[in-house]
Amino acid sequence: MNNNIVLIGFMGSGKSSVxxxxxxxxxxxxxxxxxxxEAAAGRSVAEIFAQEGEGGFRQRxxxxxxxxxxxxxxxVIATGGGMPMVxxxxxxxxxxxxxxxxxEEIFERLERSGEREKRPLAASKEVLIARYAEREAVYRRxxxxxxxxxxxxxxxxxRILGR
Ligand code: ADP
Ligand code: S3P
Numbered sequence: 001m002n003n004n005i006v007l008i009g010f011m012g013s014g015k016s017s018v019x020x021x022x023x024x025x026x027x028x029x030x031x032x033x034x035x036x037x038e039a040a041a042g043r044s045v046a047e048i049f050a051q052e053g054e055g056g057f058r059q060r061x062x063x064x065x066x067x068x069x070x071x072x073x074x075x076v077i078a079t080g081g082g083m084p085m086v087x088x089x090x091x092x093x094x095x096x097x098x099x100x101x102x103x104e105e106i107f108e109r110l111e112r113s114g115e116r117e118k119r120p121l122a123a124s125k126e127v128l129i130a131r132y133a134e135r136e137a138v139y140r141r142x143x144x145x146x147x148x149x150x151x152x153x154x155x156x157x158x159r160i161l162g163r
Pocket of ligand 1: 009010011012013014015016017018078109110112115149150151152153154156
């Protein structure tokens with residue numbers, strides 16, 4: 001068993017923020033798939049979308065997911081919100097945990113400065129609503145555990161740890 005925890009969920013559900021705290025609390029290393037892809041490409045997610053389209057970005061996510069499965073142990077991995085749609089091996093990487101958060105709270109989080117610009121698919125509320133509708137069932141069936149991701153990051157961490 002690789003002992004990884006794989007956080008899945010929509011943009012802004014808190015995978016990166018909560019993931020860092022969870023890694024510290026459980027003595028695991030923290031990895032973020034968007035950051036790994038950016039480091040490998042030498043470009044931001046927004047630049048990759050602009051230059052290669054969504055398809056190019058998804059190819060990179062699929063290649064990364066294969067690598068994570070064979071190479072990573074004892075980590076908390078924050079995945080990009082679209083990964084469960086294209087990567088069918090997430091359960092093979094570790095214990096998948098869905099940070100379930102309602103769309104209104106997600107809108108508020110993404111309204112904060114800088115958060116939308118980082119995410120090409122967060123350009124409009126309509127796009128977010130459509131993507132969420134496509135994804136909800138996929139998150140549900142990919143998740144081994146579902147955690148309520150409303151409230152601040154410490155509250156969510158406590159829920160995950162069962163405290
Ligand atoms: P994700 O990795 O799922 O896209 P992030 O952790 O990057 O989400 O969070 C996106 C934004 O929402 C950031 O501005 C972050 O500070 C804020 N945020 C994340 N989790 C929470 C939370 N539980 N409560 C309030 N704000 C949060
Ligand atoms: C995406 C989510 C983003 C990032 C990219 C696409 C998506 O990651 O991978 O902008 O399709 O939901 P976060 O979920 O960390 O915001």
